[in-house]
Amino acid sequence: xxxxxxxxxxxxxxxxxxxxxxxxxxxxxxxxxxxxxxxxxxxxxxxxxxxxxxxxxxxxxxxxxxxxxxxxxxxxxxxxxxxxxxxxxxxxxxxxxxxxxxxxxxxxxxxxxxxxxxxxxxxxxxxxxxxxxxxxxxxxxxxxxxxxxxxxxx
Amino acid sequence: xxxxxxxxxxxxxxxxxxxxxxxxxxxxxxxxxxxxxxxxxxxxxxxxxxxxxxxxxxxxxxxxxxxxxxxxxxxxxxxxxxxxxxxxxxxxxxxxxxxxxxxxxxxxxxxxxxxxxxxxxxxxxxxxxxxxxxxxxxxxxxxxxxxxxxxxxxxxxxxxxxxxxxxxxxxxxxxxxxxxxxxxxxxxxxxxxxxxxxxxxxxxxxxxxxxxxxxxxxxxxxxxxxxxxxxxxxxxxxxxxxxxxxxx
Numbered sequence: 001x002x003x004x005x006x007x008x009x010x011x012x013x014x015x016x017x018x019x020x021x022x023x024x025x026x027x028x029x030x031x032x033x034x035x036x037x038x039x040x041x042x043x044x045x046x047x048x049x050x051x052x053x054x055x056x057x058x059x060x061x062x063x064x065x066x067x068x069x070x071x072x073x074x075x076x077x078x079x080x081x082x083x084x085x086x087x088x089x090x091x092x093x094x095x096x097x098x099x100x101x102x103x104x105x106x107x108x109x110x111x112x113x114x115x116x117x118x119x120x121x122x123x124x125x126x127x128x129x130x131x132x133x134x135x136x137x138x139x140x141x142x143x144x145x146x147x148x149x150x151x152x153x154x
Numbered sequence: 155x156x157x158x159x160x161x162x163x164x165x166x167x168x169x170x171x172x173x174x175x176x177x178x179x180x181x182x183x184x185x186x187x188x189x190x191x192x193x194x195x196x197x198x199x200x201x202x203x204x205x206x207x208x209x210x211x212x213x214x215x216x217x218x219x220x221x222x223x224x225x226x227x228x229x230x231x232x233x234x235x236x237x238x239x240x241x242x243x244x245x246x247x248x249x250x251x252x253x254x255x256x257x258x259x260x261x262x263x264x265x266x267x268x269x270x271x272x273x274x275x276x277x278x279x280x281x282x283x284x285x286x287x288x289x290x291x292x293x294x295x296x297x298x299x300x301x302x303x304x305x306x307x308x309x310x311x312x313x314x315x316x317x318x319x320x321x322x323x324x325x326x327x328x329x330x331x332x333x334x335x336x337x338x339x340x341x342x343x344x345x346x347x348x349x350x351x352x353x354x355x356x357x358x359x360x361x362x363x364x365x366x367x368x369x370x371x372x373x374x375x376x377x378x379x380x381x382x383x384x385x386x387x388x389x390x391x392x393x394x395x396x397x398x399x400x401x402x
Contacts (some may be wrong), residue, residue, distance in 0.1 A: 088373060091223030097270050099186055
């Protein structure tokens with residue numbers, strides 16, 4: 001597990017971009033955090049790091065948005081789903097186990113069907129300043145270990 | 155009688171035309187490209203090169219799964235629309251039966267399709283008087299549970315499918331001399347097999363149409379998933395074999 005405090009929006013954006021630049025096809029990111037914690041904002045900068053030029057918007061309504069970057073980027077928001085059953089009707093496995101990068105907001109709602117190898121990112125608001133964010137990374141698999149190492153945050 | 159069949163259950167896009175006892179053409183691609191972009195141009199190119207028109211086709215065949223959710227929808231929607239336009243019957247064929255049908259093997263045949271998270275879609279088949287028979291209907295199993303079951307019960311096994319490729323090392327180390335891997339050319343989905351099975355089923359009257367045909371995703375039922383949550387680590391469904399095969 002790795003934890004860091006990001007000071008202000010600019011720090012968060014820099015972190016997202018750096019993380020995005022390290023990702024490769026097949027990686028799965030789960031984003032966990034309260035409403036307004038900044039999951040979509042972080043996804044936007046991760047997308048930038050992945051070479052996505054399109055404007056990334058929240059998929060709360062559409063459930064999945066697809067973007068073409070260095071690799072395909074699949075941005076999920078499962079907030080509106082009742083349960084995991086709903087995800088079956090989206091053909092989620094073709095995304096989660098694809099050669100693209102999958103980013104899932106509210107992933108804690110579908111934790112039983114998330115791939116085992118993934119990177120979990122918890123975002124919390126900082127205690128003092130409203131713009132600060134506390135990021136906690138955890139996960140499993142070689143890719144998680146490599147990314148944490150490359151981010152050099154320990 | 156001309157049969158056009160497709161199988162897009164896995165990464166392979168494959169289509170073929172059978173004329174009674176002769177495959178006129180088969181076209182397969184196995185690459186990281188989407189079926190939605192490839193399948194119809196492939197069918198068109200094959201028919202064009204054969205000097206056939208879509209209206210010359212008398213019967214359509216399609217692999218109905220299990221397999222990729224998106225792939226199955228593309229294959230089935232494509233065939234349904236062709237059958238609808240020309241008002242022709244469709245036969246749905248299990249993807250696993252199609253794979254087993256690739257292999258004229260004396261022992262038992264175990265096709266495996268990767269179902270993710272250490273599971274495969276699988277069934278057990280054998281040939282009997284020139285017909286392929288299922289001993290165990292399509293199901294979803296942990297690869298370890300399947301191999302243990304095979305090891306206990308059979309000595310003469312041939313496997314194919316992308317699951318067999320994925321778990322090749324595990325299969326060989328568990329089953330050793332009891333198992334043979336299929337030749338590469340017969341390992342994946344082949345529309346030629348779906349064509350022939352479709353024609354056989356059509357002759358038996360097992361026909362669908364563009365309204366009634368549905369994919370078989372072979373999902374775990376809610377009850378099975380709840381059970382798995384409780385018993386994570388140890389699960390295989392060989393005893394509850396048809397429960398997951400609810401058609402949608």
